[in-house]
Amino acid sequence: MKRILFLCVANSARSQMAEGLARQLLAGHAEVQSAGSKPSTVNPYAIEAMAEVGVDISRHHSKSVDEIDPTTIDLVVTLCAEEVCPLLPGRIQRLHWPIADPASSVPDVETGETRRRFRLARDEIRERLHSLKSVLVGQDK
Numbered sequence: 001m002k003r004i005l006f007l008c009v010a011n012s013a014r015s016q017m018a019e020g021l022a023r024q025l026l027a028g029h030a031e032v033q034s035a036g037s038k039p040s041t042v043n044p045y046a047i048e049a050m051a052e053v054g055v056d057i058s059r060h061h062s063k064s065v066d067e068i069d070p071t072t073i074d075l076v077v078t079l080c081a082e083e084v085c086p087l088l089p090g091r092i093q094r095l096h097w098p099i100a101d102p103a104s105s106v107p108d109v110e111t112g113e114t115r116r117r118f119r120l121a122r123d124e125i126r127e128r129l130h131s132l133k134s135v136l137v138g139q140d141k
Contacts (some may be wrong), residue, residue: 002030002136005048005072011062013046013103013118014079018125020050020057025129029136032036035065043103045049049118053126077132079125097128 006018015034039062072092079086102117
């Protein structure tokens with residue numbers, strides 16, 4: 001079973017959504033966790049977007065990449081687009097999914113637009129996880 005770590009900066013939106021979706025979509029094929037280089041708190045819009053697809057991340061909390069032992073990870077998936085992604089040292093397989101930060105602080109963004117950005121990020125992560133699952137299932141055989 002693959003051990004996957006999803007990384008972004010704050011571990012508040014993209015990596016949290018990826019962790020929640022991966023726990024559901026990759027069950028039996030991977031153990032998953034998430035972290036960030038500057039952890040904060042899980043974004044309420046991320047919790048809302050995930051609840052819309054039946055995934056509860058309301059009990060998740062942001063974690064620091066410094067808390068992760070690299071020897072316990074097989075695959076790191078970074079989700080940063082315009083920011084500098086955190087690094088996990090070691091000889092680890094890496095994937096980079098550049099997904100725009102739905103929580104980026106754009107002044108005067110309406111709530112509806114913010115929700116739309118979170119849904120877009122969630123849906124893109126879900127699509128990429130379906131592709132990753134195909135690979136993992138093939139490796140399990």
